[in-house]
Amino acid sequence: MTSESAPQNEQGEQQAQQAQQAPDERSARAGRWRRPGPQQVPGPELGGRNAWRGDGGASFGELKKLPGRMSVRLRLTLLYGLLFFMAGALLLFVMSVLMANILGNVKVIGLGITDAEAAELQHQFVEQTMKQLVGRSLMALAGVGVITLVLGWFVADRALSPLQRVTTTARRLSESTLHERIALEGPDDEIKELADTFDAMLERLGQAFDSQRRFVANASHELRTPLAINRTLLEVALGDPEASDDLRTVGKTLLATNARHERLIEGLLLLARSERELTTRTPVDLAEVAATVLEHSARREHDNDVAVHRELTSGTALGDPVLLEHLVSNLVENAIKHNDADGGELWVRTGILDGYATIQVENTGPAVPAYEVERLFEPFRRLNADRVESAKGAGLGLSIVRSVVLAHRGAVYAVPRPGGGLIVTVRLQPG
Known part of the structure; x- marks a missing residue:
């Protein structure tokens, strides 16, 4: 059973908590947001909303600028400029040698000029001419070099x-847009070969996703039907007034086992559906979802008595309403199942935190080692158990949460709660 308490105001809630709890527990149980811990799912950078852009709107410059490296465009421009300056310097050197040879054949002739004076005048003439030639050539080389760098940039x-085009298409692609192709036109060169290879890869990916969708649809029917028939037969047998006590005991055991199998199959199908990226997104108020x-x-x-504390503030996210309801449901059910048997508590908070639509579920319970937190998001994993065969579930709760968050391009964080339990925070794109 669960019981709920909704404080009238923050001051009244704090007074009630201070009267009922020891001083060392107040900070752990106070009704306020907990700062998220280590990120468990790759999501948006919390520094700005540009990180949410996954629709191909990013410029090609973002691809060409790699961290700690010059862009390809800049490297090509510098390469063009370097080649030009090397060719210009070589041409200037050859021209200077030829011009020096030509000027060396010039004879200075004049009345009253001795041979020594003529040689000195010739030397001065050659030196002055070469200085002017080299200076003006260097100026011309520098000017044309700048023009070359600008032209090389473009x-x-x-x-x-x-x-x-390849990069923009790759950024824009999702499961719902795998039908798009680059279809690059032009000469049959290396770039066109790359684009054609990318198109062929998209074709194979589209076929793989279509196959997965068909498998999920078929598995949904083929696996549910036998279990539904088994459940009906067991319920009919248990409804027989002449059934013996032994038969009723076995029937109830089989009915409980059948129910666990149904939950396992529903969880696996939901996990498969949630791993696909969303095709449409609508504004969803997380407070309304959590209340429902x-x-x-x-x-x-x-199985356990848990006191539920609501701290729901309107926070609209963009996403799929059904998947978001499953996300919150799995968080809540997981927090109830893995709580203290008696006197357990559960806090559910929604709202806008740091500009993101946020839901946070905090529960009391057994202590969770920090190194175990990441493993809890793996399928069929529970604390201190790899594969689960118990009434507490199949170990898919947090796996489904992670898949739904990934489908919404969000982020999920989990940290051990001081005193035992877990704090899970989900951040989604605001609506």
Whole structure:
């Protein structure tokens, strides 16, 4: 069973908590946001909203600028400029040698000029002419070199423009847009070969996703039907008033086993569906979703008595309403199942935190080592157990949460709670 308490105001809640709890527990149980811990799922950078852009809107310059390296465009431009200056310097050297030989054949003739004076005048003439020639040639080389660098910058950009189409398409692609192709036109060169190879890869990916969708649809029918038939037969047998006590005991055991198998199959199918990227996104208020999930949970029977504290503030996220409800439901059910048997508590918080639509679920319970937290997000994993065969579930709760968060391009964080339990925080793109 679960019980819920909704404080009228923050001051009244703090006073009640201070009266009931020891001083060393107040900080652990206070009704406020907990700062998220280590990120468990790759998601948006929390520094700005540009990190949410996954629709191909990013410029090609982001690809060409690698961390700690010069861009390809700049390297090509510098290469063009270096080659030009090397060729210009070589040409200037050859021209200077030829001009020096030509000027060396010039004879200075004049009345009253001795041979020594004529040689000195010739030397001065050659030196002055060569200085002017080299100086003006260097100025011309520098001016043309700058023009070459500018032209090289634009030529390099034009040469890389086909790669820009490949990059933009790759950034924009998702499961819902695998039908897109680059379809690059032009000469049959290396870049066109790259684009054609990329198109062929997209074709194979599209076929693989279609096959996966068909498998999920077929598995949903083929696996559910036998279990539904088994459940019906068991319920009919248990409803027979002449059934013996032994038969009823066996029937209830089989019915419970059948129910666990049904939950396992539903979890696996939900896990498969949630791993696909969303095709449409609508604004969803996380507070309304959490309230609905908590109401449904309160009507169900639970093995342990958990007090549920709501701290729901409107926080709109962009996503799929059904998947987000499953996300919150798995967080809540996981927090209830893995809680203290008596006197357990559960906090559910929603709202906008640091500019992101956020939901946080905090629960009491057994202590969770920090090194075990990441493993809890793996399928069929529970604390201190690899494969689970118990009434607490199949170990898919946090795996489903992670898949739904990935489908929404969000981030999920989990940290051990001081005093025992877990704090899970999910951040999603705001609506």
